[in-house]
Amino acid sequence: MRAAFLGALREAAAKDDRIVLVAGDLGFSVVEDFASAYPDRFFSIGINEQGAMGLCAGLASQGLKVYYYSIANFATLRCLEQIRNDISYHGADVTIVGVGAGLVYGSAGYTHWAVEDLGAMMLMPRMGVLTPFDQVSAVDATGVTLSRKGPHYLRLGKGGEPDLTQLRQSELHATLWEGRDATSGLVLTHGALAATVVNAARDVQFAGTVIAITEPRRVAELGSELQRFPQLTVIEEVVHLGGLGNFVERELLRHDQRPQYTWRGIENILSHVASGSHEQLQSVHGIDLASIKSLLRDLDSRAHQRSGE
Amino acid sequence: MKSEALPEGEASDRIATAVDLARRIRVFALTQTSRVNSSHIGACLSVADILAAIYSRPELREELQSGSTDREVVILSKGHAAAALYGALSESGVLDPATAARFADFGSHLLGHASHHVPGVEFSTGALGHGLPIATGVALAKMLRSHTGIVTCILGDGECNEGSVWEAAAIASHHGLNNLRVFVDVNRQQGLGATNTILNLEPLEDKWQAFGWSTMRIDAHDHAALILALAESQYAAAPTAIIADSVKGKGVAFMENRLDWHYKSPNPKELELALKGLAST
Numbered sequence: 001m002r003a004a005f006l007g008a009l010r011e012a013a014a015k016d017d018r019i020v021l022v023a024g025d026l027g028f029s030v031v032e033d034f035a036s037a038y039p040d041r042f043f044s045i046g047i048n049e050q051g052a053m054g055l056c057a058g059l060a061s062q063g064l065k066v067y068y069y070s071i072a073n074f075a076t077l078r079c080l081e082q083i084r085n086d087i088s089y090h091g092a093d094v095t096i097v098g099v100g101a102g103l104v105y106g107s108a109g110y111t112h113w114a115v116e117d118l119g120a121m122m123l124m125p126r127m128g129v130l131t132p133f134d135q136v137s138a139v140d141a142t143g144v145t146l147s148r149k150g151p152h153y154l155r156l157g158k159g160g161e162p163d164l165t166q167l168r169q170s171e172l173h174a175t176l177w178e179g180r181d182a183t184s185g186l187v188l189t190h191g192a193l194a195a196t197v198v199n200a201a202r203d204v205q206f207a208g209t210v211i212a213i214t215e216p217r218r219v220a221e222l223g224s225e226l227q228r229f230p231q232l233t234v235i236e237e238v239v240h241l242g243g244l245g246n247f248v249e250r251e252l253l254r255h256d257q258r259p260q261y262t263w264r265g266i267e268n269i270l271s272h273v274a275s276g277s278h279e280q281l282q283s284v285h286g287i288d289l290a291s292i293k294s295l296l297r298d299l300d301s302r303a304h305q306r307s308g309e
Numbered sequence: 310m311k312s313e314a315l316p317e318g319e320a321s322d323r324i325a326t327a328v329d330l331a332r333r334i335r336v337f338a339l340t341q342t343s344r345v346n347s348s349h350i351g352a353c354l355s356v357a358d359i360l361a362a363i364y365s366r367p368e369l370r371e372e373l374q375s376g377s378t379d380r381e382v383v384i385l386s387k388g389h390a391a392a393a394l395y396g397a398l399s400e401s402g403v404l405d406p407a408t409a410a411r412f413a414d415f416g417s418h419l420l421g422h423a424s425h426h427v428p429g430v431e432f433s434t435g436a437l438g439h440g441l442p443i444a445t446g447v448a449l450a451k452m453l454r455s456h457t458g459i460v461t462c463i464l465g466d467g468e469c470n471e472g473s474v475w476e477a478a479a480i481a482s483h484h485g486l487n488n489l490r491v492f493v494d495v496n497r498q499q500g501l502g503a504t505n506t507i508l509n510l511e512p513l514e515d516k517w518q519a520f521g522w523s524t525m526r527i528d529a530h531d532h533a534a535l536i537l538a539l540a541e542s543q544y545a546a547a548p549t550a551i552i553a554d555s556v557k558g559k560g561v562a563f564m565e566n567r568l569d570w571h572y573k574s575p576n577p578k579e580l581e582l583a584l585k586g587l588a589s590t
Contacts, residue, residue: 041453046476046479048479050473051445051473052476053442054439054442054443055442055443055446055449055477057442057443058442058446058447059449059450060446061443061446061447062450062456063450064453082439085435085436086439086442086443089433090425
């Protein structure tokens with residue numbers, strides 16, 4: 001996703017000289033193309049997230065279209081007040097690009113696991129939050145930030161995400177799987193985890209539908225769509241508060257008729273603060289391939305039971 | 310904005326104009342903070358002369374009104390001195406006095422900390438340490454886009470406790486932003502006491518120099534020195550820090566150097582006494 005974003009940005013920068021990229025001393029082996037193509041519009045600003053985020057606000061105020069690139073936790077939590085006061089409040093045309101969403105940094109450890117960044121950005125007024133799931137959707141999401149003016153958070157994986165077939169899409173979602181009984185149940189997910197969910201769906205031949213949400217803030221716009229399904233499940237690689245599930249729940253509570261709802265994600269990030277690969281850490285939290293397959297089988301059998309009533 | 314050595318007559322005219330504006334800023338800040346019972350009068354009074362030196366220049370007024378990308382950009386990073394800033398904007402003709410008179414009223418844009426919804430205010434501030442990074446970004450953008458106009462950022466001395474100030478200082482000198490200058494209003498008081506007892510950062514000029522800045526140290530209430538500082542920093546080879554020694558509560562004898570006037574609001578009797586004192590200067 002990172003390379004896709006940077007490639008799209010580089011292409012756009014050829015036609016729009018307002019675009020600048022500010023990198024927080026990160027992006028080794030990925031930012032060099034942009035930096036060498038546009039050396040006067042690339043700033044390797046150093047390890048100084050608060051100073052850098054204020055600087056981005058200042059740059060944007062003078063008509064520049066700013067992209068700040070760093071690891072997800074550093075780009076968001078370290079400078080949250082600057083994002084709130086200097087970027088969000090002023091409606092600054094700044095896109096914060098957070099890399100390594102979820103547990104993908106694996107044995108790098110707790111400081112690098114980005115599981116609250118989504119919630120933090122969802123809390124910021126006016127912040128457009130974009131959660132692509134593969135290279136194609138990352139390019140689309142980059143396009144969204146290019147076509148709109150104002151603050152955005154572009155949440156990316158670390159790399160190697162396989163491209164997923166999109167059966168249908170809109171600005172805020174992409175349908176990635178439809179089973180033999182598509183309306184029997186809906187699974188919502190986002191980010192790089194979408195590939196695991198789709199693989200699980202294929203492996204167990206999940207009867208229902210899998211949709212990746214690419215603009216979680218706007219999930220309320222899918223209100224009527226969500227109501228079609230008797231069963232709704234959210235699977236995500238973040239903590240519950242402030243995540244997609246939280247926003248979906250809020251939407252569901254507006255209606256008297258509610259689907260059978262399940263949330264699967266990181267219940268307690270401190271339950272396993274030990275080393276492990278991305279997949280191993282996912283398995284601790286029940287969001288690896290095996291756990292999701294098991295969940296989908298269970299969802300199918302519950303849906304089947306209900307339809308037999 | 311061109312600046313050459315001023316002929317003596319012109320220099321004294323500019324000083325007189327700035328001194329008068331400073332007095333009117335003080336009157337505005339005292340009257341308004343008293344009216345709405347709000348804090349920070351001590352901080353407003355210490356920075357009044359710096360603001361007057363900046364906003365008494367007719368060139369700046371014209372630039373603000375034109376909204377040109379080549380205008381000087383002034384950022385009050387010590388945003389709690391908002392009443393003084395609004396006073397400077399109102400008394401120099403940038404902000405309509407009727408609007409200014411509604412400081413901190415329900416529904417007014419003139420919030421207790423500098424608000425960008427107010428004509429002439431470039432950025433909302435109030436959380437310390439934010440203004441200099443923003444100013445650094447503005448200066449960097451001006452360099453990149455070949456926009457002229459200096460960027461002036463006003464900090465408090467307590468504010469220099471904030472790490473983000475030094476992140477910006479390092480970035481500014483590394484990138485050669487000589488179109489950036491800072492005033493540090495050194496009134497030697499912060500939230501819970503004297504700055505040198507809470508977190509001593511003196512000598513301040515040494516620290517700014519260590520970060521690659523050009524520095525000067527002046528009396529924050531000496532208008533001849535302020536005019537000279539503004540002129541010299543216009544053409545510096547590096548970003549400039551003007552360390553300005555001030556008196557918290559300056560201009561009102563019973564408020565000077567008193568920590569409680571960071572928080573208290575003058576009651577009607579105190580206001581009358583303060584205004585009387587200013588009228589006789």
